[in-house]
Amino acid sequence: MxxxxxxxxxxxxxxxxxxxxxxxxxxxxxxxxxxxxxxxxxxSSAGRAQQVFEAAVLDRDDGWASRELLETLKRAGVRLKPTPSGGDLNEILEGLDSRLLIIIPEGFSQNITNYRQASIQLYYRLERLSISELQGLSNFQALVSYSSTIFGERLASGEGIDVRFYKSPFTASEFIVYQGQVLGGVSTxxxxxxxxxxxxxxxxxxxxxxxxxxxxxxxxxxxxxxxxxxxxxxxxxxxxxxxxxxxxxxxxxxxxxxxxxxxxxxxxxxxxxxxxxxxxxxxxxxxxxxxxxxxxxxxxxxxxxxxxxxxxxxxxxxxxxxxxxxxxxxxxxxxxxxxxxxxxxxxxxxxxxxxxxxxxxxxxxxxxxxxxxxxxxxxxxxxxxxxxxxxxxxxxxxxxxxxxxxxxxxxxxxxxxxxxxxxxxxxxxxxxxxxxxxx
Amino acid sequence: MAAAVEVDGVWKFFGERAALKGVSFRVSPGEVFGLIGPNGAGKTTCFRILATILRPSRGGAKIFGFDVVRDAQEVRSLISYLPEEAGVYRSLSGVDYIRFLARIYNRDEVEALHEAEEVSGLGDALRSRMGSYSLGMRRRILLAGALIARPKVAILDEPTSGLDVMHAVYVRDVIKKYSRQGMTFLISSHNMLEVEYLCDRIAIIDEGVIIAEGQPKYLKESAGAENLEELFLSLKRGAQ
Structure with a gap:
């Protein structure tokens, strides 16, 4: 009691x-x-940042290779918006309604034609220092890098070379063994x-x-x-x-x-x-x-x-x-x-x-x-x-x-x-x- | 007949410091016994030993023949203790608290509540949470709790502390009433008038030593003192 x-x-x-x-x-x-x-x-936010890429493009080269590069970027999922070429960089950036700017300089196609490494400039406007913003930037960098690879492969293919073979002569199938179970198709x-x-x-x-x-x-x-x-x-x-x-x-x-x-x-x-x-x-x-x-x-x-x-x-x-x-x-x-x-x-x-x-x-x-x-x-x-x-x-x-x-x-x-x-x-x-x- | 309270040569040390130095006294059943002395004299330590909260370092104490250390459980069923600075359970109402005690002491809840209402005089406030009580109200509900337990020995450390004159007088009358019914009281107080009014016998304690014991009237007469305060001061001077 x-x-x-x-x-x-x-x-x-x-x-x-x-x-x-x-x-x-x-x-x-x-x-x-x-x-x-x-x-x-x-x-979800990072995912959205990954999916939607809208980039303004200033193509100062306007040659065959720059057009080919833009086509590759489009296929990779980047929505391209041409931007007027007038004014200096600050004016262009101020008037920009997109958070990404791709500038292809003059001589880009000429360099590619002469088998010289060409370059482009990428501008990414950060709204704030958040994980999703930085993740978006990282994803865009990865996309451009991927486009560069694809672009290179297409150039090589035009010359009759399978560049993918030279870059990856072998592949690896990965398996993880955990508590007696063999797990295949594991992504990190x-x-x-x-x-x-x-x-x-x-x-x-x-x-x-x-x-x-x-x-x-x-x-x-x-x-x-x-x-x-x-x-x-x-x-x-x-x-x-x-x-x-x-x-x-x-x-x-x-x-x-x-x-x-x-x-x-x-x-x-x-x-x-x-x-x-x-x-x-x-x-x-x-x-x-x-x-x-x-x-x-x-x-x-x-x-x-x-x-x-x-x-x-x-x-x-x-x-x-x-x-x-x-x-x-x-x-x-x-x-x-x-x-x-x-x-x-x-x-x-x-x-x-x-x-x-x-x-x-x-x-x-x-x-x-x-x-x-x-x-x-x-x-x-x-x-x-x-x-x-x-x-x-x-x-x-x-x-x-x-x-x-x-x-x-x-x-x-x-x-x-x-x-x-x-x-x-x-x-x-x-x-x-x-x-x-x-x- | 066994003494209600028997304290025999009790010493209590806290580290190196002796709070009690061979304290001895006896209280008869039905007696109101007052332990008086200045702050830090050892009154509370003595009460805590009798209430089985502390153990004596030397000597012993008994309540109706039960040893406060060896038979602590039996002693607890014979006493109730109201500490000087006791607090209340803030989330419980006065009614909850009295019901809680009634169940612990196997008393009829309705009867106990009625008695508590009479002793505390709290009326409807008994239904409020005790956290909202004033100091005086807290003291009265705790006193009611100590008395509805119907202990054989009630140990009350400063029972009227924090009460206004009206309630202090009321509480003294309550103690007198329960005493007439045969309850033994052990009381400490700074209020010498209160001690004279309530106590059949007193012991004066100073620096852990009982320096006088007896009926207040005879103690005063023997020292030629007009009141207990004078008695205490003359005893102090005599000791020095």
Whole structure:
């Protein structure tokens, strides 16, 4: 009876905290779909920049080769608009209603006729320094380079030479072997979604975990700061029940946060999948196919992912609770929780980005394996790769750490340390233990 | 008959500093006992030990024969504690808080609410969130919470702190009423008039040491003091 009342009280207090509602429940629902939408919008914009090229042309040569070049550009998809030749360059650029200007100088055809390398000038007007603008510029450069190649091939063909043979005497068919599967027709561009997921899952977990830990520390430290803890400790309830009620309510919150995370993540995942369903080149795997090869999100895998998120949140919330317990006030609790969680999360997170555990020497590897969060990341990696036994092993190790952490919490809750032990960040960022009356 | 409260040679250290230096006193059942002294004398530390929040470094304390360290769980079912600077759960209403305590102490919720309304005098404000309460209202709801628990020993650290005269008088009357029903009170206060009015016996504590103990009237007479403030000052001068 008293336990359910305590949990009810804890949940009421926790859910009344706006920071908890926003940080744990709303942020994943907003963060992931927002990431997905931004990515889709960014790529659509870059795609549009790639598709529509309208260029003004100032052909000062007006010879056979310049006409041939313009014909090649047209075939490559550039819409050409002749521009009056009068005035200097600044006047031409000012009067330009197109963002691209191609100037073919006099003597272009003469140079080509004499087998001398000719040149043209390209002007690209940037509206702003955005990724899609720069991507558009890059795409146009690639198109002109491609047109130059085609133009060269046509010239060579007129001389009866197959220049493509000399440029590429052999071709290579590429295959990737991943977890016993041989994948053919793999385009490096479709690796991008896999990279995005490798980055966004840990980043998302890191943000949510640090927020959750900081918030749970706040909820406990608030009890100290609001001076409600002393009355709570004198109620006829076993101290371990108090701890259990705090943890259970935190875990309920973690489960809600986990569900929110999974919903947000699935919306994000669907966004990415819709973006990459079309193959970039015929016969090559689409991004969606590639993604489903590397990340198999079947029912059991989704369940495992949910479990990992809940356990890691429970771990984070427990660390937060401990930080809140040993801190004297809300600020101290938040500082301590953020410090501890950053120390635990950043090394495996960075390692995930830089090449994994296999790149470490044995000493560093041992240190990393002592960090419970390393096992959270390894469990995630194994689960997304459908390696369920490995994922379960890492989940069990994480659970063992959670039990250990609970033991420490129980030890603190059972004595007077809850009131008398304080840890604060010193001026130089050093942890100081303060023994006092708790006043 | 077992003493309601029995403190026997209690020392309490915080690091190197001794907050209590061999404090001893006994409180009989149904008695209102006052612990008075200047700030930092050790009153709150003593109360916290009796409320099972802190552990004595040396010596021991018992509530109705139960040791505050060894039998902490039993002690908690016999006491209620109102700390001097206690706060409230901001998101809970007064009604929620009283219901919460009624369930913890296995009391009938309606009866407990009725009693809390009477003790606190908060009326309709009981239905508002406690976060919106003034300091005085908070103190009254916390006092109501401490009394609806029907403890055998109520430990009240500055029970009228933050209350206006009207409410302070009202709270003193409530304490008297519960005392007549047999509840034992352990009270600390800076208000010497309040202590004289409420307490059957007092102990004066200074720098962690009990320097006098007895009925206020006899203590004053023995020292030739007109009031407790004079008594305290003469005891201090005597000690120096």
């Amino acid at each position: 008293s336990f359910s009342v305590l949990v009810w009280k804890e949940l009421r207090e926790l859910l009344a905290e706006k920071t908890i509602l926003i940080g744990i429940l709303l942020m994943p629902l907003i963060l992931f779909p927002l990431l997905g939408l931004t990515m889709v919008a960014g790529f 561009t479709v690796f991008q979604p896999v990279l995005y997921l490798s980055l966004t899952i840990p980043i998302g977990i890191f943000i949510i975990a640090v927020t959750a830990g900081s918030v749970s520390a706040t909820s406990v430290a608030l009890e100290k700061e609001a001076k409600t803890l002393e009355i709570l400790l004198t109620l006829p309830i076993h101290r371990l029940k108090l701890l259990a009620s705090k943890l259970l309510s935190s875990i309920v919150l973690a489960a809600l946060g986990g569900a929110s995370f999974m919903i947000g993540f699935l919306i994000y995942f669907q966004g990415i999948m819709s973006m990459i369903r079309q193959p970039p080149v015929e016969g090559v795997q689409t991004g969606a196919e590639m993604l489903s090869t590397f990340y198999s999100l079947s029912g059991p895998v989704l369940l495992l992912l949910g479990l990992i998120v809940i356990i890691s949140l429970a771990l984070t919330l427990s660390i937060g609770i401990l930080a809140g317990v040993v801190a004297g006030d809300v600020r101290g609790g938040q500082q301590l929780a953020s410090l501890l969680l950053s120390l635990l999360f950043l090394p495996p997170f960075m390692l995930q980005l830089l090449g994994g555990l296999s790149t470490l020497d044995p000493t560093l590897l041992t240190i990393m394996m002592l960090n419970p969060v390393t096992h959270v990341f390894l469990a995630l990696e194994s689960a997304t790769a459908s390696d369920i036994p490995a994922a379960l092993t890492h989940i069990l190790v994480t659970l063992a750490y959670l039990v250990l952490l609970l033991g420490v919490a129980a030890w603190i809750f059972s004595g007077e340390r809850l009131i008398s032990l304080r840890v604060r960040l010193g001026r130089r960022g050093i942890l100081e233990t303060v023994r006092g009356s708790g006043k």
